[in-house]
Amino acid sequence: MSRAARFAERTARLRASTIREMLKVTQQPDVISFGGGLPAPELFPTTEIADATRDVMNEYGAAALxxxxxxxxxxxxxxxxxxxxxxxxxxxxxxxxxxxxxxxxxxxxxxxxxxxxxxxxxxxxxxxxxxxxxxxxxxxxxxxxxxxxxxxxxxxxxxxxxxxxxxxxxxxxxxxxxxxxxxxxxxxxxxxxxxxxxxxxxxxxxxxxxxxxxxxxxxxxxxxxxxxxxxxxxxxxxxxxxxxxxxxxxxxxxxxxxxxxxxxxxxxxxxxxxxxxxxxxxxxxxxTDAFEAHVGRIVETYRRRRDVMARALHQALPRGTHFVRPEGGMFLWVRTPGIDTADLLRVSAERKVVFVPGASFYPAHDVHDGMRLNFSNASEEMIEVGIERLGLAIRACPPAGGS
Ligand SMILES: Cc1ncc(COP(=O)(O)O)c(C=O)c1O
CATH class of the missing domain: 3.40.640.10 (Type I PLP-dependent aspartate aminotransferase-like (Major domain))
Known part of the structure; x- marks a missing residue:
């Protein structure tokens, strides 16, 4: 073994996360990703941050650096x-x-x-x-x-x-x-x-x-x-x-x-x-007023996206699957009993929609039918299209352990 690879024992469990690996796939423009945990970039206060940066430099100068x-x-x-x-x-x-x-x-x-x-x-x-x-x-x-x-x-x-x-x-x-x-x-x-x-x-x-x-x-x-x-x-x-x-x-x-x-x-x-x-x-x-209004816009936007995703899932999910409708945040959790969501990801990626399979969130990696869907990052239209694709992928996915 090369001496450069004689790592400390504590690195043995460090592995590339499924999420990071999958984010690479989602760089392709036609893939709809519910995978990453990304906020909506169009809501970032870019102009306000540019103004704040100028103000800070004028007021604090070198002290801020x-x-x-x-x-x-x-x-x-x-x-x-x-x-x-x-x-x-x-x-x-x-x-x-x-x-x-x-x-x-x-x-x-x-x-x-x-x-x-x-x-x-x-x-x-x-x-x-x-x-x-x-x-x-x-x-x-x-x-x-x-x-x-x-x-x-x-x-x-x-x-x-x-x-x-x-x-x-x-x-x-x-x-x-x-x-x-x-x-x-x-x-x-x-x-x-x-x-x-x-x-x-x-x-x-x-x-x-x-x-x-x-x-x-x-x-x-x-x-x-x-x-x-x-x-x-x-x-x-x-x-x-x-x-x-x-x-x-x-x-x-x-x-x-x-x-x-x-x-x-x-x-x-x-x-x-x-x-x-x-x-x-x-x-x-x-x-304060501008910042609270900004947080309010984020909440409004994500609430609509959550609603669109929940509605689309109701229509698209086959019988037997179920999901939790969250009261906030950025994620929605779906269970697909009998289907290993790592297998499902392969099928759904071919249909240009991705998510995070649930097993890696369980410390013992012993539950395989969960999936995390992010609803903050994609537009309402993309959410509708993506969930329809996901529903078709679930129907096309063979049950775990099946031939
Ligand atoms: C539960 C939880 N904790 C911590 C973090 C990390 O957030 P931060 O950007 O503040 O490092 C995240 C990010 O998604 C998260 O979901």
Whole structure:
């Protein structure tokens, strides 16, 4: 073996993700992709960001291009603290905020400070693939909690924790419009989950990139809003409400020692997140009326796309398949009992429509009939055409194990 390929043991589980591989196929112009998790690019506030960049350069000049503090610029941390305090009806201090390079970096840093090889992490089943990838790099093992249309089931969490050996380092969950299923953790399960974790002294990683993209119903209190002794690391991001290319996201941590470790881990990773992106994000987001109107446009557009996709699926899906209509977010989850969606992807790609097969979202890769459909990126017309193609592909796909 070439010495260049003598990698550290922790790289053994690093594999190209199905999603990234598939995004390559979808570069072809005639393929309709429900695969990536991309926001609608036509909604990016390009003019406003250009204006904000000019304003920042005029006002801060070289300071916006200089090295900066690891925690993030104070303006951005104050903005996050104020927004979370308003949304969650609880007072949060900017001192507890660290600006990270996408919430994906937050997940990596959490893995870095908590996970030794072989440590357990508790996950929903299925769970966000990017989190599994981040924790895989630290050689985590997973304990999964039973999950239904109301998200993680508290009694199952309790059972898992009561028998876990070694005891897990933390539980990771996406409570709102989860990636991949679009499910939301039911209101009546939220406090019980916090109390169970409090009782077992288990840190909670609450990843909430989609919470602001609610189309129906009312916002539910995040886990971090409960007065509790539980240590909660809350992750939010600008990726879905402004633009993912800025890589501006935030970690809210109430526990001082945990915060300090995260800051030290981030120092080693990148010293700090890009200052210019933070200044620009802050400048635009501080124009409150314009920014709220912008978030409102995203919600309206995605709600219509969700509706079009749900209607099209009702018409196109054969009997026996079913889907969950999410109340927000960017994803819709379909089950095709008896059909392996990895096989289906091959059939559907020939018909020029792609999605993400579900198996990779299950830590044990043991469920093969799920698929994740993204509805934020394609136009309403494309969604209609794509779902019709998908319905035909499902009818044409041989059942799993069949000849
Ligand atoms: C559940 C979840 N967490 C984290 C991320 C990463 O987001 P960011 O762009 O903030 O790194 C995503 C992106 O799709 C996601 O779905």
């Amino acid at each position: 200089q090295y900066s503090v690891t925690e993030g610029i104070s303006e951005m941390r104050e903005w996050v603290a104020a927004r979370l305090s308003r949304r969650f009806d609880r007072s949060f201090s900017a001192d507890g905020i660290v600006i990270v390079n996408g919430s994906q970096q937050g997940l990596d840093l959490i893995g870095k400070i908590y996970i030794d090889p072989g440590d357990h992490v508790v996950l929903e089943n299925p769970s966000y693939l990017g989190a599994i990838q981040a924790f895989d790099a630290y050689q985590a093992r997973y304990l999964t909690v039973e999950t239904d249309d109301g998200g993680m089931i508290p009694e199952s969490l309790e059972r898992v924790l009561a028998t876990a050996d070694p005891f897990p380092k933390f539980v990771y969950l996406v409570p709102n419009f989860q990636n991949p299923t679009g499910r939301t953790l039911a209101a009546q399960r939220r406090e019980p989950i916090v109390r169970i974790c409090e009782r077992f002294d288990l840190p909670i990683v609450e990843d909430d990139p989609y919470g602001e993209l609610r189309f129906d119903g009312h916002d539910l209190p995040p886990l971090v809003s409960y007065a509790s002794q539980a240590t909660i690391l809350y992750l939010g991001t600008g990726s879905k409400i402004m633009a993912p290319g800025l890589r501006v996201a935030w970690l809210l941590i109430g526990h001082e020692d945990v915060l300090e470790k995260i800051v030290l881990a981030k120092q080693g990773a990148d010293l700090h997140s890009g200052s210019l992106a933070q200044y620009v994000f802050h400048r635009y987001a501080s124009r």
